[in-house]
Amino acid sequence: MKIEYNTIMERDRNDLATEIFYAALKAVDPYNAVRLYTDKIRSIYQGGDFNRLIVIAFGKAACPMAKAVEDELGDLIDTGIAITKSSGKEETPLHPSTRGEDTNSPCLFTPSPLHHFTLFNANHPVPDEKGLKATDEVIKLIKGADEKAIVLCLISGGGSALLVSPCEGITLSEKQEITELLLKAGADIYELNTVRKHISKVKGGRLAEIAYPARIISLILSDVIGDRLDVIASGPTAPDRTTFRDALMVLDKYGLIDIAPENVIKLLQKGAEGLIKETPKDGDLIFKNVDNIIIASNRKALEAAKARAEGLGFNAEIISSEITGEAREVGKWLADIARAKCSNRSNRSTCLISGGETTVTVKGNGKGGRNMELAIAFAMEIEGIKGITLLSAGTDGTDGPTDAAGAIVDGETIKKARAMGLNPEEYLDNNDSYNFFKKTDELYITGPTGTNVMDIQIVIIEK
Ligand SMILES: Nc1ncnc2c1ncn2[C@@H]1O[C@H](COP(=O)(O)OP(=O)(O)O)[C@@H](O)[C@H]1O
Numbered sequence: 001m002k003i004e005y006n007t008i009m010e011r012d013r014n015d016l017a018t019e020i021f022y023a024a025l026k027a028v029d030p031y032n033a034v035r036l037y038t039d040k041i042r043s044i045y046q047g048g049d050f051n052r053l054i055v056i057a058f059g060k061a062a063c064p065m066a067k068a069v070e071d072e073l074g075d076l077i078d079t080g081i082a083i084t085k086s087s088g089k090e091e092t093p094l095h096p097s098t099r100g101e102d103t104n105s106p107c108l109f110t111p112s113p114l115h116h117f118t119l120f121n122a123n124h125p126v127p128d129e130k131g132l133k134a135t136d137e138v139i140k141l142i143k144g145a146d147e148k149a150i151v152l153c154l155i156s157g158g159g160s161a162l163l164v165s166p167c168e169g170i171t172l173s174e175k176q177e178i179t180e181l182l183l184k185a186g187a188d189i190y191e192l193n194t195v196r197k198h199i200s201k202v203k204g205g206r207l208a209e210i211a212y213p214a215r216i217i218s219l220i221l222s223d224v225i226g227d228r229l230d231v232i233a234s235g236p237t238a239p240d241r242t243t244f245r246d247a248l249m250v251l252d253k254y255g256l257i258d259i260a261p262e263n264v265i266k267l268l269q270k271g272a273e274g275l276i277k278e279t280p281k282d283g284d285l286i287f288k289n290v291d292n293i294i295i296a297s298n299r300k301a302l303e304a305a306k307a308r309a310e311g312l313g314f315n316a317e318i319i320s321s322e323i324t325g326e327a328r329e330v331g332k333w334l335a336d337i338a339r340a341k342c343s344n345r346s347n348r349s350t351c352l353i354s355g356g357e358t359t360v361t362v363k364g365n366g367k368g369g370r371n372m373e374l375a376i377a378f379a380m381e382i383e384g385i386k387g388i389t390l391l392s393a394g395t396d397g398t399d400g401p402t403d404a405a406g407a408i409v410d411g412e413t414i415k416k417a418r419a420m421g422l423n424p425e426e427y428l429d430n431n432d433s434y435n436f437f438k439k440t441d442e443l444y445i446t447g448p449t450g451t452n453v454m455d456i457q458i459v460i461i462e463k
């Protein structure tokens with residue numbers, strides 16, 4: 001039901017932002033997104049000379065994606081492996097929620113077992129032994145695939161950490177170390193994955209190489225800017241657009257050449273000298289039987305957010321779906337835009353929507369995430385201004401290594417914090433945004449949502 005313009009602001013701004021955010025999540029439900037393709041896969045299987053369907057799911061949305069294939073193509077599946085992010089507690093995969101469409105819940109799924117898949121729960125964003133073991137199983141399985149096999153890959157963000165198999169000469173602990181160094185240095189996902197792809201047996205198209213000559217179909221939930229196939233989960237079935245030399249340049253940019261594990265540097269240097277084979281590139285024979293298909297993205301989520309905001313009566317605008325940069329700088333930039341709108345208030349309330357993935361150069365030893373850091377910086381810029389609210393959150397329900405998805409702030413946030421004796425600058429400097437918002441009671445907690453299309457910001461400006 002459409003609500004009259006003059007009545008929307010009678011509702012709590014936090015509730016409105018939440019309703020818009022949940023609408024965005026629903027639009028990128030990985031279970032539904034995969035189901036749109038299962039008929040096509042059945043007809044490829046039944047129309048060709050195939051005798052095996054192997055399904056490999058990896059990433060934060062692996063379980064709902066696997067469930068969709070199981071529900072629709074269960075009779076065809078020969079073997080399935082799913083690798084997902086361990087929650088640390090519950091080890092049951094999530095099943096599409098039976099809650100009605102109107103239910104205002106962030107979690108798209110409820111727990112339910114997978115029957116056709118062996119499920120592995122592994123660590124993210126730094127890889128662990130469990131991911132390694134699961135990936136060994138995947139490699140063993142697809143090595144034996146011939147042209148009569150379809151290898152269906154269900155790929156989502158987080159896949160880089162979960163599908164892990166270091167090159168000869170690199171140990172898991174060296175891989176963990178280089179990942180951690182790059183994450184803390186503020187490298188973006190393009191940069192991080194350029195390095196990951198060049199020290200891996202499966203990333204940067206190498207998974208497709210192992211499965212060749214099988215028919216490969218990858219259904220991909222994008223969580224990177226520009227939906228670049230070689231970057232999402234480090235593009236295991238896509239031609240790589242980067243080189244060993246690029247990987248060395250990334251390490252150089254962040255001053256890591258002398259700090260990174262020696263074996264990693266040696267390997268990359270050998271590669272740059274042409275002594276190790278590059279990752280597979282566009283035009284290589286191994287991609288002849290490969291289809292990489294993006295099934296949902298941040299843009300799709302933002303469009304649904306805009307539609308819901310308009311339905312609620314807002315003048316809604318998507319500012320960008322490609323937000324990048326240091327989180328606190330983006331927070332300031334977004335606050336400038338909000339303030340400008342505010343001083344130029346129209347006769348309708350406004351909802352500004354953006355999405356993307358910022359970065360944080362972690363210098364302190366606090367606890368936080370990029371959305372929470374963006375939100376502190378935003379709040380500092382709008383201190384005392386009435387009628388502006390920002391929700392910034394990860395669509396996966398996790399911001400950094402915390403149990404919060406992000407934070408929700410307004411003009412009172414900083415005033416309130418200072419009155420409590422908190423110094424926001426200090427929290428920001430110590431990268432301790434989580435504890436800041438814990439104290440101001442403005443953490444935005446949803447729990448794992450089951451999807452993953454980067455981060456979303458929703459700014460509400462009262463008329
Ligand atoms: N204390 C901190 N404050 C802010 N950001 C942090 C902190 N610790 C880690 N991060 C950032 O969290 C990011 C990883 O968080 P995560 O939500 O798992 O990312 P993604 O959703 O992309 O997988 C890294 O970019 C890292 O820089």
Ligand SMILES: O=C(O)[C@@H](CO)OP(=O)(O)O
Nearest residue numbers: 157158159160232233234
């Ligand atoms: O797996 C990865 O490489 C990235 C991008 O897809 O995902 P995340 O940022 O969630 O680790």
Ligand SMILES: [Mg+2]
Nearest residue numbers: 157189223357
């Ligand atoms: Mg990411």
